[in-house]
Amino acid sequence: MPISPNQGSTAGGTAVTITGTNLGGATAVRFGAKLATITANTPTSVSVTSPSGAGTVGVTVTTPGGTSNPLSYFYIGAPFKSSLSPVSGVTAGGNTVTLTGSGLATATSVSFGANAATPTVLNDGVLTVVVPAGAAAGSVGVTVTTAGGVSNGLSYTYVDAPTLGTPDPASGPASGGTAVTIPGTGLTTTESVTFDGVLAPFNILSDTALVAVTPPGTAGAVDVVVTTSGGSATATDAFTYLAGPGI
Secondary structure (H helix, E strand, O other): OOEEOOEEEOOOOOEEEEEOOOOOOOOEEEEOOEEOEEEEEEOOEEEEEOOOOOOEEEEEEEEOOEEOOOEEEEEEOOOEEEEEEOOEEEOOOOOEEEEEEEOOOOOOEEEEOOEEEOOEEEEOOEEEEEOOOOOOOEEEEEEEEEOOEEEEEEEEEEEOOOEEOOOEOOEEEOOOOOEEEEEEEOOOOEEEEEEOOEEEOEEEEEOOEEEEEOOOOOOEEEEEEEEEOOEEEEEEEEEEEEOOOOO
16 A cells, blocks of 8 residues: 655645555544545545654554554655855856755755756755756845755845956057956956956956956957856957067
8 A cells, every 4th residue: 555755744734645445435544643634535545635743654544444554654854954055156047056954855846036946966965956047137045845845045146147348448568567447247246357368367346347457468469258157258359469669
């Protein structure tokens, strides 16, 4: 006589179906000592709503013909989330986030705001999930659903990919050292700036501007790349290194 599912929240409320024979006219279904609410009954099945409980209990069905042998049912506590890493990413989604806590072994979904994704459970304390696309930039709540219930309390921030304008000045000596203002959008979370692939020191002025100091380079036009937590943007051939004079 199987039971499905054989686990659920300690708070109760799980829809459970017990199948077998001679189950018609069921008068009681007990989870341990507690009565469940019968929602449907046929000669081969009984559907119930589980009562609250804890640990492992025996489930029995009582009919006019007697009481069945017990089936094991496992009560699972609600999950607990302690950390999320990273806590931000591109609005388009697609990056992998690691979530730690406890009671995560039965996780079936992780929601970022209104958008859900299916996690990969590593163990009871760790899962990973690929972040779904967000509706817009901004912070959303992160919710984990398990057989034990739902947990929230952490947040994730969607960040738009940056855009770049024309650097000012747009040229400087190949020896480097030029302070260049780079306009754009989504620059608040800038993580790196490169000129022709070489990292440059920078200072964020606002979400729409930053200043970078050019590293030494080779004469000619080079790409400027700004990388933020929302992604990368490239200004192609946007800065020109000038060769020094020779005599």
